[in-house]
Amino acid sequence: MSRQRTVFRGGLVFDGTGAAPAVADVVVADGLVVDVGPGLDGDEIVDCAGRLVSPGLIDCHVHFMADGDFSPNTHANTPFSTNFFLAAERMARTLACGITTVREAGGTDLGVKEARDRGMVPGPRMQLSIAILSQTGGHGDSWAVCGAHMPGMMDAHPGRPHNIVDGPEEMRRKVRELVRAGAGVIKVCTSGGVLSPRDDPQHAHFTADELEMLVAEATAANRFVMAHAQATQGIKNAVRAGIRSIEHGIWLDDEAISMMLDRGTYLVPTLIAPRGVLEAADRGIDIPDVILDKARAVIDDHRASIARAIEAGVRIAMGTDSGVTPHGRNLEELEQMAELGMGPNAVLASSTSVAAELMGLDDELGTLEAGKRADLVLFGGQDGADIDLTGLKDRVEAVYQDGRLVSTGA
Numbered sequence: 001m002s003r004q005r006t007v008f009r010g011g012l013v014f015d016g017t018g019a020a021p022a023v024a025d026v027v028v029a030d031g032l033v034v035d036v037g038p039g040l041d042g043d044e045i046v047d048c049a050g051r052l053v054s055p056g057l058i059d060c061h062v063h064f065m066a067d068g069d070f071s072p073n074t075h076a077n078t079p080f081s082t083n084f085f086l087a088a089e090r091m092a093r094t095l096a097c098g099i100t101t102v103r104e105a106g107g108t109d110l111g112v113k114e115a116r117d118r119g120m121v122p123g124p125r126m127q128l129s130i131a132i133l134s135q136t137g138g139h140g141d142s143w144a145v146c147g148a149h150m151p152g153m154m155d156a157h158p159g160r161p162h163n164i165v166d167g168p169e170e171m172r173r174k175v176r177e178l179v180r181a182g183a184g185v186i187k188v189c190t191s192g193g194v195l196s197p198r199d200d201p202q203h204a205h206f207t208a209d210e211l212e213m214l215v216a217e218a219t220a221a222n223r224f225v226m227a228h229a230q231a232t233q234g235i236k237n238a239v240r241a242g243i244r245s246i247e248h249g250i251w252l253d254d255e256a257i258s259m260m261l262d263r264g265t266y267l268v269p270t271l272i273a274p275r276g277v278l279e280a281a282d283r284g285i286d287i288p289d290v291i292l293d294k295a296r297a298v299i300d301d302h303r304a305s306i307a308r309a310i311e312a313g314v315r316i317a318m319g320t321d322s323g324v325t326p327h328g329r330n331l332e333e334l335e336q337m338a339e340l341g342m343g344p345n346a347v348l349a350s351s352t353s354v355a356a357e358l359m360g361l362d363d364e365l366g367t368l369e370a371g372k373r374a375d376l377v378l379f380g381g382q383d384g385a386d387i388d389l390t391g392l393k394d395r396v397e398a399v400y401q402d403g404r405l406v407s408t409g410a
């Protein structure tokens, strides 16, 4: 019995393998790519002339439990379970951008992922970190000066273990708790951050013995570790401990860059995030001055730091920190990466094959090759043989997961 073959015909195919984009056909059957090349046949034809055909995009840093509004009032006035319904709508918005897979960088628990995996709600595939490990007073500590823990992304609930940990032995237990709760990756803050009022993004957090324990326990469970790391020393401590990716990387110096090159550490820039904080204030969202001052202070240093890393050849994987910004604007990150010196093919590779490698999913995702899952995005407005990222976010025309049409764009 022959299988139903769908041929995506005559688009400019960016396959993520490093090959130059070329006009070709992509054949999909049973949810998998079965062939890529010229002159292929199928039972059903999708005309891709004048379109760019890309592997499904991967965003390595999102938070579905927020949507560009961190005001304590908003969190305090949102009923607990409403958050999960809000997340479902954000996931659909993300899919409409062409993002078919995400690394969830903290907040979302296993039930949300399972709802998607069972087909109850549309959304990107997810690798979950669930909780954001922080030292007492660190970036993920939700304690407020009034003595309460602020609801939102950080505080514990039955699906999301308490996230504050001090000392190697607590670290050992906490990683095991997260794996038990369904974490596919472990997230840690090795420096302070912007959106937390009581810490400094230029300070390193956790000591070498704590980070070594973290990586050892994660590795024993076959999980990678991602580090929110903005401070120079926090970045170096993370790289030295064997953490797989540096998130944000606001103050990379030459030594940090060369350490990352030596060890193959990935950098996830999240360029749109600090600006998003300022834009949220412009939209009238209540953000304390101390946080706005921090966001303003980091923007230029952040861009200079990422530009240096790009220039030096550090592996860059696309990640937006959406949640800090409203979901659905993810592709603005690609434009920012291009502005800092990445060519369009490199930007797309960061958003597909490199991102899949970072997440350890490159045997099934990230390229259009026979045997890979048929996650594809069709972008309109593709003239000629060169990829132009201009206006990409408004050009998404069709998004496929496992060969099924799941969105026709925003």
Ligand SMILES: [Zn+2]
Pocket (backbone or CB within 6 Å): 061, 063, 105, 321
């Ligand atoms: Zn984040």
